[in-house]
Amino acid sequence: MLHAPTLMGVAVDVAVFTVQKGELHVLLLRMKRAPFTGKWALPGGRIGAAESVEDAAARELAEKTGLAKVYLEQLYTFSRPDRDPQGRCISVAHLALIPPTAQLRTTDKYSAIGWFPAERLPPLAFDHRAIAGYAVKRLRAKLAYTNVAYSLLDERFTLGELQRVYEAILGRPLDARNFRRRIREIDLVEETGELRTGRAHRPARLFRFAHRKPVEVAVLT
Amino acid sequence: MLHAPTLMGVAVDVAVFTVQKGELHVLLLRMKRAPFTGKWALPGGRIGAAESVEDAAARELAEKTGLAKVYLEQLYTFSRPDRDPQGRCISVAHLALIPPTAQLRTTDKYSAIGWFPAERLPPLAFDHRAIAGYAVKRLRAKLAYTNVAYSLLDERFTLGELQRVYEAILGRPLDARNFRRRIREIDLVEETGELRTGRAHRPARLFRFAHRKPVEVAVLT
Numbered sequence: 001m002l003h004a005p006t007l008m009g010v011a012v013d014v015a016v017f018t019v020q021k022g023e024l025h026v027l028l029l030r031m032k033r034a035p036f037t038g039k040w041a042l043p044g045g046r047i048g049a050a051e052s053v054e055d056a057a058a059r060e061l062a063e064k065t066g067l068a069k070v071y072l073e074q075l076y077t078f079s080r081p082d083r084d085p086q087g088r089c090i091s092v093a094h095l096a097l098i099p100p101t102a103q104l105r106t107t108d109k110y111s112a113i114g115w116f117p118a119e120r121l122p123p124l125a126f127d128h129r130a131i132a133g134y135a136v137k138r139l140r141a142k143l144a145y146t147n148v149a150y151s152l153l154d155e156r157f158t159l160g161e162l163q164r165v166y167e168a169i170l171g172r173p174l175d176a177r178n179f180r181r182r183i184r185e186i187d188l189v190e191e192t193g194e195l196r197t198g199r200a201h202r203p204a205r206l207f208r209f210a211h212r213k214p215v216e217v218a219v220l221t
Numbered sequence: 222m223l224h225a226p227t228l229m230g231v232a233v234d235v236a237v238f239t240v241q242k243g244e245l246h247v248l249l250l251r252m253k254r255a256p257f258t259g260k261w262a263l264p265g266g267r268i269g270a271a272e273s274v275e276d277a278a279a280r281e282l283a284e285k286t287g288l289a290k291v292y293l294e295q296l297y298t299f300s301r302p303d304r305d306p307q308g309r310c311i312s313v314a315h316l317a318l319i320p321p322t323a324q325l326r327t328t329d330k331y332s333a334i335g336w337f338p339a340e341r342l343p344p345l346a347f348d349h350r351a352i353a354g355y356a357v358k359r360l361r362a363k364l365a366y367t368n369v370a371y372s373l374l375d376e377r378f379t380l381g382e383l384q385r386v387y388e389a390i391l392g393r394p395l396d397a398r399n400f401r402r403r404i405r406e407i408d409l410v411e412e413t414g415e416l417r418t419g420r421a422h423r424p425a426r427l428f429r430f431a432h433r434k435p436v437e438v439a440v441l442t
Contacts, residue, residue: 006270007228010300010311049227049309053300077298077313079231079274088270090231092298141437145366216362 009089012057013044013128015075015135016067016096019152019168023117024139026132027104028124029064030112035085036125040116042132044091053092061096065113066105071097071151073214075131075138083127093131095139097151119171140170146216147188150209156192158204159183230310233278234265234349236296236356237288237317240373240389244338245360247353248325249345250285251333256306257346261337263353265312274313282317286334287326292318292372294435296359297352304348314352316360318372340392361391367437368409371430377413379425380404 016027028040043064047056053074062068072094079090106113116122118136121129142148143166152165163179183189190210195203237248249261264285268277274295283289293315300311327334337343339357342350363369364387373386384400404410411431416424 005230005267005310008231008270009226010229010231046226047300049229050302052302053298053311074297076295077274079268079313081271081273089226090274092300144437216365 006088009084009087010047010053011044011084011089011091012047012053012060012094013042013091013126013131014057014061014072014094014096015042015132016061016065016070016098017118017135017139017152018098018100018102018115019165020100020115022164022168023119024136024169024171025115026118026121026135027065028114028116028122029110030114031125032109032111038111039125040122040128041125042128046089047092057092057094064107064109067096067098067102070102071095071148071214076134078127078131080127091126091131093135095135097139097148099152099154101154143169146214147209147211148214150212153209155212156194156206156208158196159189159207160204162189162207227309230305230308231268231274232265232305232310232312233268233274233281233315234263234312234347234352235278235282235293235315235317236263236353237282237286237291237319238339238356238360238373239319239321239323239336240386241321241336243385243389244340245357245390245392246336247339247342247356248286249335249337249343250331251335252346253330253332259332260346261343261349262346263314263349267310268313278313278315285328285330288317288319288323291323292316292369292435297355299348299352301348312347312352314356316356318360318369320373320375322375364390367435368430368432369435371433374430376433377415377427377429379417380410380428381425383410383428 018025027043029043031037031039031041043061045060047053057072075093075095077090077092081088121132149165153162159180163174163176167174187210189207192206192208194206196206197203239246248264250264252258252260252262264282266281268274278293296314296316298311298313302309325334342353370386374383380401384395384397388395408431410428413427413429415427417427418424
């Protein structure tokens with residue numbers, strides 16, 4: 001017997017991260033509409049009839065935060081049947097990373113916007129706590145085998161600044177000597193030939209990422 | 222203005238891999254029904270109204286191939302608006318890995334089933350060529366920083382057998398000495414204390430994976 005296939009809504013949600021004050025932060029919006037009025041949520045929304053999820057994620061992020069041309073990556077599709085009280089809707093979760101200098105542009109589609117430490121999130125709408133938790137876990141794992149951190153730093157940085165970004169994401173201190181040795185082994189960064197000078201410290205060499213697009217590090221192969 | 226949200230179909234498709242005759246192979250089914258009658262496709266189908274995509278992928282794989290308790294991982298959601306000529310339907314693609322000893326159980330839902338070398342696939346239905354290509358790329362990348370190969374080998378194996386699985390997936394020879402050094406560095410496998418004996422070769426030490434569940438290798442952190 002043939003029967004009509006089940007149709008459902010498809011949303012995109014974006015976990016936007018930045019490193020501020022030595023801590024990993026997530027961008028949240030405070031919702032205006034029922035059933036989650038007053039709750040915080042990741043930026044996102046339904047995909048259109050003629051739109052891919054990648055296009056929808058970039059559009060939602062631009063519409064709700066003004067962020068464009070950011071590192072945006074599809075993460076995982078969340079599909080628990082009861083995740084949306086308004087009816088069946090799956091969510092294709094994305095990860096976005098922005099440097100601390102990126103500027104937000106807000107709209108009146110929500111009542112507030114803010115950065116929250118990834119370890120201390122307020123109660124979230126839908127299954128957004130699970131999505132944010134998964135995104136943190138993936139980001140930590142990706143640090144180990146990709147150059148993903150490039151999108152969280154400005155173009156030139158000291159090795160100390162790079163290490164502090166890694167420590168902020170991992171939530172624990174790293175041994176400086178081991179960190180520098182491994183960074184060199186996998187050719188993650190290269191010297192710019194410039195020095196940062198300042199009154200308080202002796203001059204520090206400035207580095208840049210060897211690649212400013214996603215690259216994976218081959219360990220075994 | 223509020224308007225009715227767009228609803229669409231959601232499918233799961235599974236790229237099932239094994240290594241046979243020194244080559245990576247993909248499992249394909251030959252379709253019976255229009256509009257792709259006679260074309261080959263990855264096993265998969267629509268998700269049910271009260272089913273997560275993970276449950277749907279396991280169910281479709283079991284129904285169409287008899288494979289159960291296999292390594293199954295969500296890969297990526299494919300959503301080009303024109304990917305299904307029967308109407309808007311996105312596909313949540315999965316990766317499955319099985320050892321060469323796994324037995325298939327077939328059904329009459331398709332007209333043929335077969336293993337195809339990943340580098341020489343026949344014309345495929347929908348966007349399944351793109352899905353299969355992406356799955357091969359992810360599998361190759363994951364070899365470099367995870368223990369994913371455990372699900373392609375039997376429980377005990379020689380380092381030569383392990384290397385041949387890596388070479389089959391990567392499609393190129395590896396230097397045995399470097400390969401063994403790196404395998405040891407990241408504690409991927411451990412000795413069983415047993416030897417494989419045979420007439421043609423001198424006895425070879427048998428190894429097993431240190432973990433038989435997904436583990437990521439920390440390079441930088």
